[in-house]
Amino acid sequence: MKAALQNYQDRMRRVLEHIDRHLDADLDLDTLSAVAAFSKFHFHRQFTATFGLSVHRYVQLARMKRASHRLAYRDDESVTDIAMDAGYDAPDAFARAFRQRFGQSPSSFRKSPDWEPWLAAFGPLDNARSKLMQKTFTPDDVTIRDVPPTRVAIMEHRGDPATLPATIQRFIAWRRAANLHPRTSPTFNVWRSERRPASPADYSVDLCAGTDQPIQANGEAIKAGEIPGGRCAVLRVVGHTDNLEPAALYLYRDWLPASGEEARDFPIYCQRLSLFPEVPEHEAVAELFLPLK
Known part of the structure; x- marks a missing residue:
């Protein structure tokens, strides 16, 4: 049982590592279930049960975290480029999603970020990673x-x-x-x-x-x-x-x-x-x- 659980967790950990390395790629259910070597018909429920949020939301939060950092700390990058890299087809769609999550438009966040809702928004992402991605040292x-x-x-x-x-x-x-x-x-x-x-x-x-x-x-x-x-x-x-x-x-x-x-x-x-x-x-x-x- 212990070996089976370890194998299961290793496969789920492999999914998070794949997402980390391929944020700009197509991270659909077929791709990620194949990385985990799980059935795509069950993988989304397994992921949610393990990490406490859906595959789609996890990927969206990971991309939005990168986008928000670029807005706050990389003023040489345009909002349009940041929106595209976050997986949105148009800046308007990115702006709506950003405002819904953080209560600010991307341009307003860039000028004067409100960090309290930002920290709260990424709590689920941090909690998900803490379940299997803790570093160990020797x-x-x-x-x-x-x-x-x-x-x-x-x-x-x-x-x-x-x-x-x-x-x-x-x-x-x-x-x-x-x-x-x-x-x-x-x-x-x-x-x-x-x-x-x-x-x-x-x-x-x-x-x-x-x-x-x-x-x-x-x-x-x-x-x-x-x-x-x-x-x-x-x-x-x-x-x-x-x-x-x-x-x-x-x-x-x-x-x-x-x-x-x-x-x-x-x-x-x-x-x-x-x-x-x-x-x-x-x-x-x-x-x-x-x-x-």
């Missing part, structure tokens, strides 16, 4: 590395994590104006609080861009700082890097006690080596750094 995934100090420009986010996307949007706009592209200026997040503190007001994270040039604030609250060098335990995460809490928990709860190492007096942080939507979500890469003595 000690072999962790390396100890001597890292050099890195001078950074910092935009602080302090307060409710639900408002973090707005800070990210401002950070991206600022670094564009400062000509600090992620390809030449590394991107770091330094977490100074728990991901879910007892009070949302206590949430704290620094958004950082590596640079040794004089900082032009351009009207934003930007300050200079440094990520100190030294020994670090490093854990690389590939794909769906928006929630790095499981990886951080592994380092703290499992790896650190068994390693005999001691944590240094600097918060855990990450470097984002490739970013969604610059790359497909399953190709995003981040490295977590746990500073060691």
